[in-house]
Amino acid sequence: MQNKTYDIIIIGGGVVGCSIARELSKYNLKVALLEKEVELAFGVSKSNSGIIHPGTQTKAGSLKGRLCVEGNILIRKIAKELGIDFQEVGELIVAFSKDDIAKLEEIKIEAEKLGVKKMSIVDQSWLKENEPNLSKDVVGALFIPSAGIISPYRMTYDLSENAAKNGVEIFTDNEVKGIVVKKANDLEIMTTQRVLKTRYVINAAGLFADDISGMVGLDDFKITPRKGQEFLLDKKRENVVNHIIFPLPTKTSKGVLVIKTSDGNPMVGPTAQDVDDKEDLSTTDDGFKEVLSAVKQMIPSINDSDIIAYFSGLRPVAGEDFIIRHEASVPGFINVSGIQSPGLTAAPAIAKMVCSILQENGLTLIRKKDFKRYRNETTHLFKISKDKARKLIKENEGYGDIVCRCEMVSRKEIEEAIERGATTLDGVKFRTRAQAGRCHGGFCTTRILKILSEKLNVPITEITKRGKGSLIVKGKRAR
Amino acid sequence: MKERELVIVGGGPAAMAAAISAHESGVKDILVLERDQFLGGILNQCIHTGFGLNHFKELLSGPEYAQRFIEKITGIKDIEISLQSFVTNLNSDKELTYLRPGEMEEVRARAIIMATGCRERTREMIHVAGTRPAGIFSAGLAQKLINSEGLLLGQEIVVVGSGDIGLIMARRFTLEGAKVKAVVEIQKESKGLIRNVVQCLDDFNIPLYLSHKISKIYGKHRVEKVDVIAVDDNFNEVQNSRFEIECDTVLISAGLIPENELIEMAQVEMDKKTNTPVSDEINKTSVEGLFVCGNAFKIYDLVDSVTKDSIIAGEMAAEYLGYKK
Numbered sequence: 001m002q003n004k005t006y007d008i009i010i011i012g013g014g015v016v017g018c019s020i021a022r023e024l025s026k027y028n029l030k031v032a033l034l035e036k037e038v039e040l041a042f043g044v045s046k047s048n049s050g051i052i053h054p055g056t057q058t059k060a061g062s063l064k065g066r067l068c069v070e071g072n073i074l075i076r077k078i079a080k081e082l083g084i085d086f087q088e089v090g091e092l093i094v095a096f097s098k099d100d101i102a103k104l105e106e107i108k109i110e111a112e113k114l115g116v117k118k119m120s121i122v123d124q125s126w127l128k129e130n131e132p133n134l135s136k137d138v139v140g141a142l143f144i145p146s147a148g149i150i151s152p153y154r155m156t157y158d159l160s161e162n163a164a165k166n167g168v169e170i171f172t173d174n175e176v177k178g179i180v181v182k183k184a185n186d187l188e189i190m191t192t193q194r195v196l197k198t199r200y201v202i203n204a205a206g207l208f209a210d211d212i213s214g215m216v217g218l219d220d221f222k223i224t225p226r227k228g229q230e231f232l233l234d235k236k237r238e239n240v241v242n243h244i245i246f247p248l249p250t251k252t253s254k255g256v257l258v259i260k261t262s263d264g265n266p267m268v269g270p271t272a273q274d275v276d277d278k279e280d281l282s283t284t285d286d287g288f289k290e291v292l293s294a295v296k297q298m299i300p301s302i303n304d305s306d307i308i309a310y311f312s313g314l315r316p317v318a319g320e321d322f323i324i325r326h327e328a329s330v331p332g333f334i335n336v337s338g339i340q341s342p343g344l345t346a347a348p349a350i351a352k353m354v355c356s357i358l359q360e361n362g363l364t365l366i367r368k369k370d371f372k373r374y375r376n377e378t379t380h381l382f383k384i385s386k387d388k389a390r391k392l393i394k395e396n397e398g399y400g401d402i403v404c405r406c407e408m409v410s411r412k413e414i415e416e417a418i419e420r421g422a423t424t425l426d427g428v429k430f431r432t433r434a435q436a437g438r439c440h441g442g443f444c445t446t447r448i449l450k451i452l453s454e455k456l457n458v459p460i461t462e463i464t465k466r467g468k469g470s471l472i473v474k475g476k477r478a479r
Numbered sequence: 480m481k482e483r484e485l486v487i488v489g490g491g492p493a494a495m496a497a498a499i500s501a502h503e504s505g506v507k508d509i510l511v512l513e514r515d516q517f518l519g520g521i522l523n524q525c526i527h528t529g530f531g532l533n534h535f536k537e538l539l540s541g542p543e544y545a546q547r548f549i550e551k552i553t554g555i556k557d558i559e560i561s562l563q564s565f566v567t568n569l570n571s572d573k574e575l576t577y578l579r580p581g582e583m584e585e586v587r588a589r590a591i592i593m594a595t596g597c598r599e600r601t602r603e604m605i606h607v608a609g610t611r612p613a614g615i616f617s618a619g620l621a622q623k624l625i626n627s628e629g630l631l632l633g634q635e636i637v638v639v640g641s642g643d644i645g646l647i648m649a650r651r652f653t654l655e656g657a658k659v660k661a662v663v664e665i666q667k668e669s670k671g672l673i674r675n676v677v678q679c680l681d682d683f684n685i686p687l688y689l690s691h692k693i694s695k696i697y698g699k700h701r702v703e704k705v706d707v708i709a710v711d712d713n714f715n716e717v718q719n720s721r722f723e724i725e726c727d728t729v730l731i732s733a734g735l736i737p738e739n740e741l742i743e744m745a746q747v748e749m750d751k752k753t754n755t756p757v758s759d760e761i762n763k764t765s766v767e768g769l770f771v772c773g774n775a776f777k778i779y780d781l782v783d784s785v786t787k788d789s790i791i792a793g794e795m796a797a798e799y800l801g802y803k804k
């Protein structure tokens with residue numbers, strides 16, 4: 001193990017690291033990806049709004065603006081290749097007054113500069129027809145059809161799975177602890193489990209990118225976490241909106257939104273508040289109140305009793321823009337840092353940009369002849385037609401054995417998730433939605449624990465919620 | 480599509496009582512669909528005694544109470560019991576879709592009795608702020624993991640809610656060697672039976688905090704502590720009353736919600752607050768020939784009352800199908 005030299009090591013198994021891994025797997029290169037958590041997508045990439053932004057709320061001329069617009073285009077092809085469910089639902093930025101409409105015009109002009117297409121200002125009668133639950137106080141909106149939604153964790157998993165299939169070695173539970181710069185393009189990475197040698201390092205460590213950068217002696221940026229609290233509604237409210245609904249943006253954020261998600265549950269949020277602790281994922285009563293009162297102005301029929309789940313995510317903010325660059329003082333070290341919103345959208349474009357940076361800095365990229373571009377779509381009973389489901393159940397009885405009743409997830413889907421890399425309750429949840437419905441695992445946790453224990457061949461007492469100290473049960477009863 | 484006279488969804492005490500009574504009232508073609516591998520519903524995990532005093536004039540455990548009905552129902556040839564059969568769809572023409580291993584079935588029924596029971600209110604539904612680590616369980620889940628799977632969940636426990644289930648679980652944890660540090664109840668009084676307050680808390684010196692709520696859960700990987708605050712008559716926080724309790728487990732026992740998503744699909748008029756059918760009469764819904772009984776109709780304290788009312792549901796279905804009393 002010690003002696004192998006990689007061409008590239010990616011630090012961080014979020015959507016950015018995995019997008020880069022998949023892009024690099026198209027070429028004849030030895031690539032590894034290191035992730036500190038026991039599973040991928042357990043960082044920022046699991047807790048965000050899941051919106052593929054069109055590029056409207058980013059400044060023309062900014063790096064994140066350009067990459068957002070590019071990413072919005074690239075994601076469509078990737079989603080097709082990897083069988084990821086991307087839906088172009090469109091967004092509406094709503095206006096409550098004439099003045100607001102003038103602001104929408106400004107946003108439209110700015111976005112056109114970035115290359116956003118097909119936008120239009122729509123009036124009240126259009127809104128009544130197409131977004132009937134919108135408040136009567138809304139007088140018009142900017143309609144941006146190219147906005148979409150995606151499951152951020154499933155996107156991350158599917159990218160990583162395809163990358164692995166094309167030769168990228170993925171090491172979870174490997175926290176990078178130190179980097180030794182031997183000389184230009186000769187770096188040694190120490191993790192909690194191994195030492196790896198590489199020519200290039202890509203720092204895609206999300207909230208901890210400043211720490212990684214510090215390991216090679218760079219301290220020119222600092223990541224400040226900006227917390228966003230999000231609240232999920234019952235699937236019964238799936239059609240409360242037909243588009244993603246935005247208020248007019250403020251200086252610091254895009255505001256509190258009504259979001260459609262690819263799982264079907266609408267979501268409201270996020271808040272935006274700077275915090276100190278990079279692991280502070282708590283939600284607060286104030287956040288709840290703030291979000292609810294903000295969305296009620298746009299969609300008055302949303303109530304606190306509709307809310308079945310909530311979470312917080314932290315945006316890794318390092319100044320105004322993304323930091324994506326080769327660090328000349330440490331040849332071979334590339335920062336992909338400060339990937340705040342719209343990082344999910346931009347990820348595919350970031351991956352392409354990183355390839356160019358590598359080339360500019362001496363790496364030759366030769367395309368693999370046998371690159372496996374496609375991935376079989378994962379089956380989700382809750383997404384397919386009755387006839388398809390009937391056929392599947394006949395072919396494999398595990399699909400007829402429902403484990404999670406709120407979200408309709410079968411034993412077979414849970415077993416598949418484990419085969420694809422899930423080792424924890426959360427890993428199963430993100431991949432399948434089991435435990436994510438209105439009863440929150442009240443009914444299915446017991447069975448999922450048993451299936452995990454059986455498939456992974458470990459005692460039930462060792463299964464965790466999300467790795468490390470998050471054990472579910474503490475022992476067995478003496479009978 | 481297959482046609483059946485009466486389909487009963489669920490296999491708990493409500494379903495079994497309704498099936499037996501419908502049969503006794505003359506219905507000859509009955510299909511019972513239960514998603515689990517066993518009959519008995521929630522009773523299977525209630526290993527404490529406290530069941531049957533009214534119906535059998537005996538003190539039984541949950542499984543014992545269920546067993547009496549299981550023996551009776553499995554002895555009736557006209558009642559077909561289909562286990563591992565999960566109903567996924569229902570429409571107002573009384574057509575049902577259900578899944579079982581290897582099959583997706585569809586059936587049209589002349590009458591239907593829904594006896595799907597209830598689910599528990601979650602931490603999310605009572606809006607407790609804070610983090611989401613391991614160690615937060617709903618009481619029913621904890622009961623299942625301990626009683627049915629033989630697992631231990633934690634050493635230091637805070638129970639949220641003082642209904643009977645919360646009280647019984649406080650005692651269960653204590654008997655399993657854990658320390659229950661508090662039972663926290665937002666109301667001024669316990670919602671549970673007095674005998675349960677005495678036998679489950681007082682006898683074990685477990686403190687009960689009335690007019691208190693937990694306001695925040697801490698912990699990154701596993702629960703570390705909770706904030707508790709006092710509330711006034713309008714459930715507003717009393718200033719400066721916050722204190723912390725260190726614990727590794729939070730048990731949420733904050734009430735039950737009838738499971739009625741299926742009848743909602745069938746356009747039954749619903750009371751959104753209680754998640755039950757709007758009804759002027761017991762077991763009835765706005766759709767003719769579609770009945771609901773047991774905890775799905777309303778939350779019962781005692782299984783004996785579930786049995787009593789579910790017998791009526793069976794009779795009502797028989798009458799609807801044209802069988803004279």
Ligand SMILES: Cc1cc2nc3c(=O)[nH]c(=O)nc-3n(C[C@H](O)[C@H](O)[C@H](O)COP(=O)(O)OP(=O)(O)OC[C@H]3O[C@@H](n4cnc5c(N)ncnc54)[C@H](O)[C@@H]3O)c2cc1C
Nearest residue numbers: 012014016036043044045048049051176206228313343345
């Ligand atoms: C509330 C919220 C809403 C958002 N909404 C949107 C949206 O709608 N659309 C959009 O485009 N973007 C959105 N974003 C932004 C988007 O989520 C992020 O830009 C994106 O997920 C960042 O991905 P990443 O891979 O850089 O980070 P991460 O997913 O955090 O990945 C970094 C990984 O590095 C690992 N790591 C850290 N340190 C080490 C170490 N020492 N060794 C090994 N591994 C390490 C971490 O565990 C982590 O898994 C939102 C963000 C938030 C917080």
Ligand SMILES: Cc1cc2nc3c(=O)[nH]c(=O)nc-3n(C[C@H](O)[C@H](O)[C@H](O)COP(=O)(O)OP(=O)(O)OC[C@H]3O[C@@H](n4cnc5c(N)ncnc54)[C@H](O)[C@@H]3O)c2cc1C
Nearest residue numbers: 489490491492493514520521529566595596773774781782
């Ligand atoms: C934790 C707990 C402790 C209790 N303790 C006591 C006590 O001490 N004394 C007392 O008298 N009472 C007690 N009760 C109350 C009593 O047990 C219940 O009132 C009674 O079991 C309710 O019966 P039921 O048939 O309505 O529901 P359940 O017993 O919940 O049965 C419902 C059945 O329907 C099935 N089902 C649901 N949806 C579907 C579907 N879509 N397709 C197929 N099948 C489905 C379920 O699997 C389940 O088997 C307790 C209840 C609970 C939850």
